[in-house]
Amino acid sequence: MKLAIVYYSESGNTKQAAEYVAEGMKKAGAEVGLFELDKIDEAFVAEAKAVVFGAPTFYADTCWQMKKFFDETKLPLAGKIGATFGTAGYLQGGCEIALQNNVVRMLCKGMLVYSGGCALGEPLTHLGAIALGGHVEEQKEQFVTLGERVAAQAARL
Ligand SMILES: Cc1cc2nc3c(=O)[nH]c(=O)nc-3n(C[C@H](O)[C@H](O)[C@H](O)COP(=O)(O)O)c2cc1C
DSSP states (O other): OEEEEEEOOSSSHHHHHHHHHHHHHHHTTOEEEEEETTSOOHHHHHHOSEEEEEEEEETTEEOHHHHHHHHHOOOOOTTSEEEEEEEESSGGGOHHHHHHHHHHHHHHTTOEEOOOBTTTOSSOOBTOEEEETTOTGGGHHHHHHHHHHHHHHHHHO
16 A cells, blocks of 8 residues: 655754654555655655645745645545644644645545544544654654554555
């Protein structure tokens, strides 16, 4: 089963988070494609059962590069599981708004948005996984768990 992660990262926080999400997917036995936004293997993503989007928060929204991706992409995302994670500088900086807006964009693309929410216990993944202030390693469990949960749900599709 192929699963993809598409992320944007300037200073490395979201890249590290993406690697943890990939770790969780691999633990679940998936073949994982980890792609920077401008280096997407489109054939892999087209075959993937799930695509997880990761982005830093810019001005209390997902970064403009991710918004541009959703505006422009012609990738066949409809019907795939979609999930999201993000990083931000600080608690009141709007990362949850950024995740919510990624959720809205995934819905617009016809994706089946999933995180496991609070149904599967701790850690509660709700809108997705978040790390603040560069403390990505401290939130590793959240990102790994999101990857595992997406992989498990994709296997059920
Ligand atoms: C242009 C710009 C705008 C930002 N705006 C916010 C913001 O509104 N709220 C916030 O919490 N952090 C903000 N940040 C901080 C980044 O979201 C944070 O450092 C993030 O982890 C960077 O991810 P990266 O290392 O993957 O590039 C901003 C950073 C930049 C460069």
